[in-house]
Amino acid sequence: MREFNETLLSVENISLSFGAVKALTNISFEIKKGEVLAIIGPNGAGKTSMLNVINGFYHPQEGVITFRGEKRRQMKPYDAARQGIARTFQNVALFKGMSTLDNIMTGRNLKMKSNILSAAFYLGPAKREEIEHRAVVEEIIDFLEIQAIRKTPVGRLPYGLQKRVELGRALAAEPDLLLLDEPMAGMNLEEKQDMSRFILDVNDQFGTTIALIEHDMGVVMDISDRVVVLDYGRKLADGTPDEVKNNQEVIEAYLGVGH
Amino acid sequence: MLYREAGQFKTSYAADQAIFPLAQDRIGMAIILAVAFIAIPAVANEYWLQTIMIPFLILSLAALGLNVLTGYAGQLSLGTGGFMAVGAFAAYKFATAFPEMNIIVVFLISGLISAAVGIVFGVPSLRIKGFYLAVATLAAQFFLLWLLVKYPWFYNYDPSGVISAPPIDIFGFAIDTAVSKYMLTLIIVSVLALATKNLVRSHIGRGWMAIRDMDIAAEIIGFRPLTTKLSAFAVSSFLVGVAGAMYAFLYLGSVEAAAFDITTSFNILFMVIVGGLGSVLGSFIGAAFILTLPIFLDNFPRMLGFEISVETVTHLQFMIFGALIIFFLIVEPHGLARLWTITKEKLRAWPFPY
Amino acid sequence: MAFFLEVLTGGLLTGVLYSLVALGFVLIFKASGVFNFAQGAMVLFAALFFVGFIDLGVPVVLSAILTIAVMILLAYLIERLVLSHLVNQEAISLFMATIGISYFLDGFGQTIWGSDIRRLDIGLPQDAFVFGASVLGDDIFVNELDVVAAVVAGALVAVLAVFFSKTKIGRALRAVADDHQAAMSVGIPLRSIWMIVWAVAGIVGLVAGIMWGAKLGVQFSLSLVALKALPVLILGGFTSVPGAIVGGLMIGAGEKLAEVYLGPVIGGAIEDWFAYMLAMIFLLFRPQGLFGEKIIERI
Numbered sequence: 068m069r070e071f072n073e074t075l076l077s078v079e080n081i082s083l084s085f086g087a088v089k090a091l092t093n094i095s096f097e098i099k100k101g102e103v104l105a106i107i108g109p110n111g112a113g114k115t116s117m118l119n120v121i122n123g124f125y126h127p128q129e130g131v132i133t134f135r136g137e138k139r140r141q142m143k144p145y146d147a148a149r150q151g152i153a154r155t156f157q158n159v160a161l162f163k164g165m166s167t168l169d170n171i172m173t174g175r176n177l178k179m180k181s182n183i184l185s186a187a188f189y190l191g192p193a194k195r196e197e198i199e200h201r202a203v204v205e206e207i208i209d210f211l212e213i214q215a216i217r218k219t220p221v222g223r224l225p226y227g228l229q230k231r232v233e234l235g236r237a238l239a240a241e242p243d244l245l246l247l248d249e250p251m252a253g254m255n256l257e258e259k260q261d262m263s264r265f266i267l268d269v270n271d272q273f274g275t276t277i278a279l280i281e282h283d284m285g286v287v288m289d290i291s292d293r294v295v296v297l298d299y300g301r302k303l304a305d306g307t308p309d310e311v312k313n314n315q316e317v318i319e320a321y322l323g324v325g326h
Numbered sequence: 327m328l329y330r331e332a333g334q335f336k337t338s339y340a341a342d343q344a345i346f347p348l349a350q351d352r353i354g355m356a357i358i359l360a361v362a363f364i365a366i367p368a369v370a371n372e373y374w375l376q377t378i379m380i381p382f383l384i385l386s387l388a389a390l391g392l393n394v395l396t397g398y399a400g401q402l403s404l405g406t407g408g409f410m411a412v413g414a415f416a417a418y419k420f421a422t423a424f425p426e427m428n429i430i431v432v433f434l435i436s437g438l439i440s441a442a443v444g445i446v447f448g449v450p451s452l453r454i455k456g457f458y459l460a461v462a463t464l465a466a467q468f469f470l471l472w473l474l475v476k477y478p479w480f481y482n483y484d485p486s487g488v489i490s491a492p493p494i495d496i497f498g499f500a501i502d503t504a505v506s507k508y509m510l511t512l513i514i515v516s517v518l519a520l521a522t523k524n525l526v527r528s529h530i531g532r533g534w535m536a537i538r539d540m541d542i543a544a545e546i547i548g549f550r551p552l553t554t555k556l557s558a559f560a561v562s563s564f565l566v567g568v569a570g571a572m573y574a575f576l577y578l579g580s581v582e583a584a585a586f587d588i589t590t591s592f593n594i595l596f597m598v599i600v601g602g603l604g605s606v607l608g609s610f611i612g613a614a615f616i617l618t619l620p621i622f623l624d625n626f627p628r629m630l631g632f633e634i635s636v637e638t639v640t641h642l643q644f645m646i647f648g649a650l651i652i653f654f655l656i657v658e659p660h661g662l663a664r665l666w667t668i669t670k671e672k673l674r675a676w677p678f679p680y
Numbered sequence: 681m682a683f684f685l686e687v688l689t690g691g692l693l694t695g696v697l698y699s700l701v702a703l704g705f706v707l708i709f710k711a712s713g714v715f716n717f718a719q720g721a722m723v724l725f726a727a728l729f730f731v732g733f734i735d736l737g738v739p740v741v742l743s744a745i746l747t748i749a750v751m752i753l754l755a756y757l758i759e760r761l762v763l764s765h766l767v768n769q770e771a772i773s774l775f776m777a778t779i780g781i782s783y784f785l786d787g788f789g790q791t792i793w794g795s796d797i798r799r800l801d802i803g804l805p806q807d808a809f810v811f812g813a814s815v816l817g818d819d820i821f822v823n824e825l826d827v828v829a830a831v832v833a834g835a836l837v838a839v840l841a842v843f844f845s846k847t848k849i850g851r852a853l854r855a856v857a858d859d860h861q862a863a864m865s866v867g868i869p870l871r872s873i874w875m876i877v878w879a880v881a882g883i884v885g886l887v888a889g890i891m892w893g894a895k896l897g898v899q900f901s902l903s904l905v906a907l908k909a910l911p912v913l914i915l916g917g918f919t920s921v922p923g924a925i926v927g928g929l930m931i932g933a934g935e936k937l938a939e940v941y942l943g944p945v946i947g948g949a950i951e952d953w954f955a956y957m958l959a960m961i962f963l964l965f966r967p968q969g970l971f972g973e974k975i976i977e978r979i
Contacts, residue, residue, distance in 0.1 A: 122546060148548030162539035164604065165532070172529070173536050177548040179529040183557065186528035187521035193528065194340070200529075201339040236547065402772060454963045457715045457775060457918075461910045462963065465956030476947040588904075592779065599776055637795060644787025651780030655773050656765040 069292055071099035074133075075244060075276050076121065081130030083116055090116040091127065092300045098244065103270050104278045105287045105308075108297035109320065114280045115157055117297065118246045121278075122154055123147040135243070149177055153242035155233045157249045157280075163222040167232050170221055171207055174239025175200040207235045211265060227258040234265060238273075245269065247279035251286060259283065263290050288312065296320070345523060362512055367505050375504040376577075382617050383508075383515045384572045389597040389609040390522055391565030396595070397603035398526055399558035400538025401451050405463035406566055407590035408470035411583055413440045413567030414574035415480050418489040421575075422482060429494045429501070433514065433571045440567020441560040443470070448559030452551060455541075467588055474583040481582075490580035507576045514572065518565060523606045525561065534558050535604070596647060600654050602661025611662045619646065686822075687940050688933055693826030695932020696833045697895070700888035701909035702916065702924040703837070704881040709918045710857040711877040714763070715775045718782035720906020721789075722882055726751055727889030727898045728789040731798045740802050744886070751882030754785075759875040786903055795900060800893035829891040836887055837925060840880075849876060857919070911959030915970055923970055931955045 076098040083091040091113045098104050106114050119125040121132065123142040131138055134150060153174070161170050179200060181193035208214055211231050216224060221232055230250060237245055250266065251259045263286055269275050281287050287294060287308065294311040296304040298320045304311050311317055334349060336342040346352045366379060392406050416436040420427060447466040451459050474480050481489050494501040501510055525531050533554040536544035545551055574581045593616060601612020620643050627634045634642075658664055701723055708716040729750050733743035758781060766774055844850040855863040856873050864870050892902055912931050916923025935954045943950055 124542070124546060144542075144546040145548055145550045148546060154546060156543065160540050160543035162536050162543070164539050165535055169532055169535075173532050173544075173549075174547060176529050176533060181528070183525065183530060183561070186530050187525045189524045189528075194343075197343060197528065198339045201343065205339070240547065400772075402775075450960055450964055454967050456772060458914060458963055458967070460775075461914055461956065462960040464907070464910065465953060465960045468953035468956055472947075472949060472952050476949070592783075595776075595779070638791060641787045641791040641795070644783050645791065646787075648780045648782065648784030648787060651783065652762055652777050655769070655777045655780065656762070659769070659773055 069102070071102045071292065073100040074098070075100040075135065077133045078117075078121070079131045079133070081117075081120060081127045081132070083113075083120060083125055083127040089300055090125075091120065094130075094297070094300075094302050096295050096302065096305050098276060098278055099293075100276055101270075101274055102276060102292040103266070103290055104276075105291035105294045106278060106280050106297060107282070107284075107287055107294060108303070111299075112297040113300040114297055115248055116300075118154060118248055118278070118280065121147075121244075122152050122246060148240065151240075151243035152246065153237040153240040153244075154246035155230070155237050155248055155250060157252065159226070159229045159233055161221045161229055161233055161236070164220065166218050166220055167213060167224070167235075168201075168204065168208070168217045170232055171204045171235045171239050172200065174236040175204065177240060204235075204239055207238050210238075210268070211235050227254050230254070230262065231265070234262075238269065238275075241273070242275060245275050245277045247277060249280050249282065251281060251283055259286060266290060343527075345520075345527070359516070362516075363509075367508060370508075372504040375508045378617070378621075380504075380508055380511050380577050381573075382614055383511045384569050384577055385594065385597065385617060386610045386613040387515050387518060387572070388566050388569035388594050389601065389613045390519060390606060391562045391567075391569060392594050393598045393601075393603065393605070393609045394522065394526070394534070394565065395558050395562035397598055397605065397608075398531060398538065399534035399555065399562075400541075401448075401555065401558060402456065402460045403463040403562075404460050404588070404591050404595065405447065405466035405470075406594045407586040407588060408467040409440050409444060409563045409566040410570030410573060410590065411470055411474055411586035412443050412563075413437060413570030414581060414586070415474050415489060415583070416440065416567070417571035417575060418482075418491070419480065421492050421494075425492065429496055429510075429575070430514070433568050433575075436571040437564040437568040440570065441564040444559045444563025444567075445556050448556050448563075451555050451559070464588075467591055471583050471587065486582070488580050488582045489574060491575040494575060501576075511572060511576050514568070518568065519606060519610075522561075522565065526606065530557060538604075596651060598661075599651055600661055602663030603659075605661065605663035607666065608661045608663030611666075615662065616647075619643070619650075684937075687936050689822055690826070691933035691936030692929050693823065693830055693932070694936065695912075695929040696826070696830045697888065697891055697928075698908050698912045698932055699925045699928025700829075700833050700836070700884065700891065701906045702912040702928055703840070703921065704884040704888070705909055705913055706916075706919065706921055706924045707840075707877050707881045707884065711853050712763070712856075712874050713771060713774075713860075714778065715771065715918070716881070717775060717778040718785060719881065719885060719909065720903045721782040721785040722751070722754075722885040723889040723892065723906050724898075724900065724903040725754070725785045725789045725889075726882060726886035727800070727893040727902060728793045728798075730886060730890060731800045731893060731898045732793045734800075734802070735798065747886055748883055751886060752879045755875050755878035755882055758878055759871060763874060764871060782903070786900070790900065797897040797899040798893075800890065800898050802890070802894070825891075825894055829895075832887060832891065833925075836884065837921065840884075840921065843880075849873075853877065908955050911955040914959040915962055917968065917970060920970075926970065931958065934958055 074097050077095075078097070079095045081091055081094045082089070094117065106117060108114055116125060120127050123144045123146060126141050131140060133139075134152070162173065165173075179196055181196050185193040208217060211234065213228065213231055213235065216228060221229055224232065234247070234250065247266070251262050254262065266277060266279070267290055270277055279291070291308060294304075294306065294308055295302065296311055296314070296317050303316050303320055304314045306314070336347065341347065346355060367375075370379065388406060388410060392403060395401050395403050413436045416439040417432050420432045420435055421429070447463065450462040454462065475487060478484075478487075481487055496510070499506065501507055526534070533544070533549045536547075536549055537551065537554050541551070544554070570586065578585070597612035597616045598609060599612070600615050601610070602608025623643055623646065624639055654661060701719060704719045704722065705716055708714055708719070726747055730743055730747045733746050734740060738746065762777055762781060763774075766777055844854060852863070852868045852873055853876070855866070855868055856870060860870065889898070889902065892905060896902065896905070908931065912924060912927040914927070915930055916925070916927030935951045935958075938954045939948070939951045
């Protein structure tokens with residue numbers, strides 16, 4: 068059992084609605100530095116909305132988010148990225164017209180500073196910068212074992228590999244907090260095992276804090292340190308995998324027993 | 327087979343990042359440049375240079391500009407003609423106000439002015455997308471031309487509204503023959519094409535493509551929509567503006583605003599579609615194709631002995647352009663440049679395609 | 681004041697004609713999600729055939745029927761040769777394909793019928809008449825043709841409304857507009873639906889072409905006038921029939937008033953761009969149009 072004390076991000080009393088539809092109601096939880104947190108819940112529970120709120124894509128009507136001790140209410144996705152929050156998406160959101168290499172290179176953009184002129188004439192600094200970042204990206208490519216598809220346009224890749232490239236793109240930003248939206252959806256057992264291994268390795272080797280949404284309970288129980296359960300936009304439970312597994316409310320929500 | 331990458335091992339990322347990583351491509355490009363810089367000026371007559379090669383190069387540059395915006399950054403524009411006009415008139419104002427100014431500086435300034443105007447008309451792209459943006463660019467097209475016709479200051483109060491390029495010289499060399507105009511055009515277009523190719527391979531170009539392919543994801547991984555989109559508008563309008571200035575100064579000599587009407591905008595859009603969206607090479611192929619097609623249509627029936635009126639030729643041209651656009655969108659949405667890429671891929675794998 | 685009202689009515693009535701063109705766009709966009717740039721070319725194309733038949737000595741009614749037949753055939757060919765090959769392509773590709781269609785139709789129509797300006801005289805009244813005598817002490821002159829056009833447009837909208845809400849095809853159209861996949865899964869034949877909307881849009885184009893043609897003569901510039909329907913759509917939203925009408929009226933009135941009152945200040949002929957500028961500025965504040973729904977982005 069790993070112990071985590073320092074809070075990286077805390078979500079307090081978040082409520083989000085679209086017109087009359089309430090997506091999230093009064094949700095609070097914390098993400099500790101260095102842990103792997105799983106957010107689970109039935110379809111429509113508000114899991115993706117929660118991630119969208121954390122990285123500034125949706126703006127909650129109420130509540131405060133504190134990231135590394137800094138409070139914020141309204142924030143653009145761009146600012147979240149700059150502060151060190153990276154993510155992947157439920158439906159793969161790669162840049163279809165670009166190669167694997169270029170897709171992962173886009174993850175480095177916040178660290179690339181050369182201006183239009185030096186980039187246009189590929190002058191010394193621009194060239195050096197490009198090559199430096201290429202070296203980092205190649206490390207990620209090695210780590211994810213996707214060397215062979217380096218130059219392939221991502222649109223031609225099978226789904227499982229696309230998910231892996233997307234993880235690579237998020238890793239390229241060297242984030243402090245990595246949000247993964249159903250990283251194993253639609254994968255077979257072997258691919259799931261690979262992906263679980265990558266997630267644990269990222270957490271282990273780079274110390275990256277990870278919050279992930281996943282439906283496969285086996286995977287969730289295996290890889291996460293803590294689990295938050297959402298249902299109908301409310302938080303049902305929050306605890307270690309074992310605590311959550313034995314929580315009566317959670318069992319009811321999943322099995323639909325008694326009401 | 328000759329086109330092979332076997333045996334060419336890249337030992338550094340720098341080598342792998344080169345524009346033409348394959349030796350064969352480098353040789354091919356060298357041959358093209360040698361033909362363009364040495365053979366063509368040596369053998370081509372004035373008619374060829376003045377009515378085909380010069381407009382081909384200039385329109386390629388305009389197409390390249392539009393390709394940056396539409397092909398790379400995914401922002402459809404129907405206002406290319408308007409930005410060419412801005413470039414042309416800006417060059418005219420500067421060249422007449424400061425006769426001593428080096429013509430290349432004049433062209434660059436015209437490009438910068440066009441870029442500034444492009445940024446202004448690019449601002450709506452932060453709020454609106456797709457067709458809506460296309461309509462906003464029509465506003466640029468109609469408004470800019472109106473402005474350049476309405477205010478005589480722009481054409482130095484010439485009663486006909488025509489701007490005429492003053493004599494040009496560079497460091498004492500008079501640019502007054504077809505060959506010298508061709509060489510100047512070629513140099514400028516080559517340098518700008520190379521710069522554009524570098525840009526689209528850089529982090530700036532990747533930002534454009536990211537916005538094009540999935541704008542929301544692009545913002546979430548940290549591309550600021552404001553700078554990414556507006557830089558595309560700026561670079562695109564810069565190239566188009568320089569093309570406009572050269573169109574007036576090196577091709578037509580004298581021109582009125584109406585020469586840059588909406589038909590021009592569409593023609594350049596067609597070049598980009600036919601040549602290939604998101605391809606530097608495609609901009610050149612597309613321009614060559616759309617420019618030579620009317621010449622071909624003009625002469626081909628006559629060679630077969632048919633007499634067709636000029637009017638009918640124009641109408642036939644419309645039909646054929648329209649049909650071609652549809653044909654390309656259906657058969658090869660990536661344009662002629664894509665056919666070239668496929669051929670290269672096949673050659674690399676030949677004779678064992680699997 | 682009377683002068684203002686006269687300019688305003690003149691503008692509103694021109695706006696009705698814009699609305700007629702915009703209506704064709706909306707029909708196609710609703711049913712297929714295709715932004716049909718060729719609607720303007722279809723207006724010209726229909727008008728050319730109509731006036732061409734009349735000039736050949738065909739009676740007016742028969743000419744109209746023949747032209748409708750041509751437009752139906754055209755819809756069939758467009759579906760067969762173009763749209764069916766571009767299913768599942770990105771919206772922007774389809775849009776560019778309709779630019780191609782637009783060029784083709786402009787060229788084809790003029791290759792057959794020539795590019796001279798043809799007068800279209802089918803007995804529509806042309807005179808100006810005095811309307812609302814002595815409103816505020818002065819008379820207002822209104823062009824009779826414009827009034828006829830307004831009435832025709834109103835009737836057309838009514839017919840379309842009935843067609844959409846009462847007929848079986850209309851219901852299928854609305855189903856398709858809501859959700860392509862769902863409509864197909866309940867057995868609505870998507871392709872024939874598309875053909876029908878394009879045919880209806882062609883007929884709406886014919887009506888617009890007759891009205892514009894009677895006003896300006898049938899000529900190439902009709903195709904360009906139709907471009908004005910684009911800002912109309914932006915104001916009204918791409919999917920709203922009432923939006924097309926209201927947007928048309930706003931653009932028509934707006935540009936006439938701007939020309940008369942703003943023109944002397946900043947230079948004339950601002951009608952050329954005013955509509956586009958108005959639409960663009962409007963978009964900055966309300967990207968979804970007047971009647972469009974707020975877009976919730978998902979990822």
